[in-house]
Amino acid sequence: MSQEYEPIGDECYYNRSEKLGRGRNGLVYSGKYYGKDVAVKRVLLEDSKPIEEALLAKLDHENVVKLIDVRVDKDFRFYVLELCAASLDEYCKGIYPGPIPSEPEVLYQLITGLEYIHSLRIIHRDIKPGNILISNPDPIVKMKWADFGLSKAINENGSCSMSGFPGTKNWKAPEVLGLRAKPGGRGSKQNDIFSTGLVFFYFLTRVHPFGEDSEIESNIRNDKPVNLDELADDHFAKTIVIKMISHEVTDRMALKDIIQELEPLVPQNSSRNSDNQLLANRAPGAEVVGSSHKPIPSAAAKLPKKPTLKKEPKDNIMSIRDVLSGARKKPRWAIKARVIQKSPFKYIDSPAPDIPGQKYFDLVLEDETGKIQARACTAKICKIFYTKFTKGEKYLIKKLKMGKSSETMETILSFQGKTEVSLC
Numbered sequence: 001m002s003q004e005y006e007p008i009g010d011e012c013y014y015n016r017s018e019k020l021g022r023g024r025n026g027l028v029y030s031g032k033y034y035g036k037d038v039a040v041k042r043v044l045l046e047d048s049k050p051i052e053e054a055l056l057a058k059l060d061h062e063n064v065v066k067l068i069d070v071r072v073d074k075d076f077r078f079y080v081l082e083l084c085a086a087s088l089d090e091y092c093k094g095i096y097p098g099p100i101p102s103e104p105e106v107l108y109q110l111i112t113g114l115e116y117i118h119s120l121r122i123i124h125r126d127i128k129p130g131n132i133l134i135s136n137p138d139p140i141v142k143m144k145w146a147d148f149g150l151s152k153a154i155n156e157n158g159s160c161s162m163s164g165f166p167g168t169k170n171w172k173a174p175e176v177l178g179l180r181a182k183p184g185g186r187g188s189k190q191n192d193i194f195s196t197g198l199v200f201f202y203f204l205t206r207v208h209p210f211g212e213d214s215e216i217e218s219n220i221r222n223d224k225p226v227n228l229d230e231l232a233d234d235h236f237a238k239t240i241v242i243k244m245i246s247h248e249v250t251d252r253m254a255l256k257d258i259i260q261e262l263e264p265l266v267p268q269n270s271s272r273n274s275d276n277q278l279l280a281n282r283a284p285g286a287e288v289v290g291s292s293h294k295p296i297p298s299a300a301a302k303l304p305k306k307p308t309l310k311k312e313p314k315d316n317i318m319s320i321r322d323v324l325s326g327a328r329k330k331p332r333w334a335i336k337a338r339v340i341q342k343s344p345f346k347y348i349d350s351p352a353p354d355i356p357g358q359k360y361f362d363l364v365l366e367d368e369t370g371k372i373q374a375r376a377c378t379a380k381i382c383k384i385f386y387t388k389f390t391k392g393e394k395y396l397i398k399k400l401k402m403g404k405s406s407e408t409m410e411t412i413l414s415f416q417g418k419t420e421v422s423l424c
Contacts, residue, residue, distance in 0.1 A: 005032060008071040008078050014040035019423070021087070021130075025049065025149045026076075027390070033068060033080050041079040044392055048077040055122055055148045063113025065133055065146040075392065084144060085136045088199070089129035092206055099141050100134055104265035107200055107237060109143040111262065114196060115255040117145065118189050123160065125187065126150040127195035128171040129202060152187065159186040170208065170216045171195050174247055177221055190249045197244025197252075204237060205230040209245060223247035236265055321369035323402075324411055334398040335413075336424055337365035337372075342391050345382060361386055365397075365413070373405065374413040385415050394424040 005013035014031040021028045026043035056067035056079070069080040086096035101109065110132065117124060124131075126147060133144040154160045173194035176187075201209040210219040211226045219226060225245060231238050240261055243253035318333050341364035348358040359382050363374040374397075376385045389395065398420040400413045 008040070008073060011035075012040075012069065012071055012078075012080060014042065014078065023147050023149060027393070028081075030083070031080065037083045038068060039081045039083045041081060043077050043079070044390075045072075045075060045077055049149060053077075053079070055151050055153075058120060058122075059117065059148075061113055061116045063109045063143055063145060064117065065144045081146075082144075083136065084133035084146075085141075086134050087130050088132040088134065088143070088203060091134060092129060092203060096134065098134070099137060101141055101143065103204065104236065104262055106143055106203065107240075108259070108262040108266045110145070110196065110200075111255055111258050113143070113145050114192060115259065118192070118255065121154050121156075121158075122148075122151055123154055123187060123189055124148065124151050124192050124195075126168055126171075127192055127199060128168045129199055130168075132199065154188070159188045161186060170210075170213065171198055172217075172220070173249075174220050174223070175249060177217060188249070189255075190252050193244050193252050193255065194246075197241050200237060200244065201227075201231060201241050204235070204241075209241075317396075319369040320365065320367050320372045323413070324370060324372060326411075332398065334396060335365070335367070335400070336394065336396050337367045338394040339389050339391050340364050340366045340371070342389055345386070348377075363389060372411070372413060374400070374415065375403075375405075376415040381415050381417065384417065385419070385421065388421045396422050396424055 004015050004017050006016060007013050011034045012031070013033075014029045016029060018030040019027055020030055020039055023041050023043075025047050026041055028039055028041045031038045031040035053067075053070060059067070065084065066082040067079060068082065071078040071080065085098050090096040091100055100106065114124070124145065126149065131145070131147040133146045135142045135144055152160045173191045176191055198209060201207075205227070207227050207230050208216055209225045209227050209230075210216045211224075215226075218224075225242075228238075228242065231241070240253060240258055243251070244258070246252045316331070316333050318327070318335055320335065320337060323335065341362075343362040345359055345361050348360060358377060359379045360375055360377040361382055363376075365372050365374055376382050397413075399416065399418050401416055403412050403414040404410065405412045
C-alpha cells in the first residue's frame with residue numbers, strides 16, 4: 001500500500017492527499033477497502049451524527065449510495081462508501097465527461113430511489129445536484145442519492161418537526177424558506193418533491209427554474225418560476241416538473257404518479273443495458289435523442305486546462321514560533337498550520353446601546369513550533385472565512401495581518417479581505 005494511504009483498522013485505508021469532495025459534516029477522500037476502491041467520508045467525532053449512520057445503514061437500494069462500513073479512531077469517524085464517478089452538478093457544469101443514463105432514466109431512477117427513501121419514513125432535506133452521484137460504469141451507470149447528514153425520520157402522518165432552516169440555498173421549498181418568518185412548521189415528503197423538481201429542471205436545461213442566483217430565493221417565495229420557457233412545451237418532463245415545483249404543497253405531484261408517467265419512457269431492462277446511456281463527451285453541438293433543450297458543447301471540449309500553480313518559496317513559510325518572536329517578515333510570508341479550535345460567532349460590546357456589536361470569530365492555529373490565535377472581525381470578513389475552516393484540517397494561509405489581542409495584548413493574526421486560504 002502506498003505511503004499516501006493512512007490505515008483505519010484492518011484492510012481499510014484513506015488517502016489524505018486525494019480529496020473527492022466535501023459533505024455537510026466532513027471531507028470525502030479516496031480510499032481502499034480490502035483492495036477495492038471506495039470513498040471515505042471523515043467526520044470529527046464531535047460533529048458525527050448517529051442519525052446519518054443509522055439512516056445509511058438502513059438504506060439498501062440501487063439508487064442510493066451504499067454504506068459499506070464504519071471505522072473509528074480517537075478523533076474521527078470514517079464512513080466507507082461505494083465510490084462513484086462524479087456528482088450530477090459536475091456533469092451539468094461540464095466537469096465530468098463520462099456516460100450518464102438517458103434523460104427519462106435519470107429522472108426515473110432518482111424518483112424510484114426517492115420513493116424508496118420515503119417508504120422507510122425518511123426525508124432527505126438537502127436535495128441538490130451536488131448530493132446526487134453518478135456511479136462508475138459496472139457495466140452500466142446508475143444515479144445515486146447521497147449525503148444524508150440532514151435527513152430525518154417522519155411520523156406515520158408523513159411529517160417531522162423542523163429546527164433551523166434545513167437544506168441548501170436555492171434548492172429549498174417555499175414552506176422551508178418561510179420558516180424564517182413562521183418558525184415551528186413541520187417538514188414533509190413534499191419538501192423533497194419540490195427540491196427534486198428544481199434539480200430535474202436544472203439537469204434538463206442547465207438553468208434554475210427560478211432565475212439567477214441573486215433572485216432565486218425571492219422568486220421561490222413569490223412563486224415566480226421565470227425560466228420555464230427554457231424547457232420546450234413538448235418535452236416529456238415539462239408537465240411533471242411544473243407539478244413538482246407547485247407553490248402549494250397539496251398541488252405537488254405524488255411520487256407514485258411521477259413513476260407512472262415516466263415508466264413507459266424507460267426501455268424494459270434498461271438498467272442492465274449499457275447501450276441506453278448518454279455520453280457527456282458527445283460531438284460539440286450534437287443534439288441528444290429524446291432531449292429538447294438546446295444543444296450544448298461537449299463537456300470534454302469545455303474542460304479548461306489545469307493551471308500550473310506556482311509554489312511559494314520555502315523560506316516564505318514562517319513558523320508560528322517565528323511569528324510570535326517578531327522575526328522579520330519576508331515578502332509574501334505565509335503560515336502552514338492546523339486548526340485546533342474554532343469558536344462560534346461572537347460580538348464585541350458596542351459603546352452605544354442602539355448600535356450592534358461587531359461580529360467576530362476566533363481560531364487557534366498550531367504547527368510543530370507552537371500555537372497562535374487568529375481572528376476574523378466584521379460581518380463581511382466572517383462571512384468570507386468562517387466556512388473555509390474545519391477543525392482538524394491543515395491550511396496554507398497567506399496575506400495575514402499582525403495584531404494584538406484587546407483582551408490579553410498577545411500577538412494574534414488578523415484576517416483581511418485579501419487573505420488567501422487553501423487546504424494543505
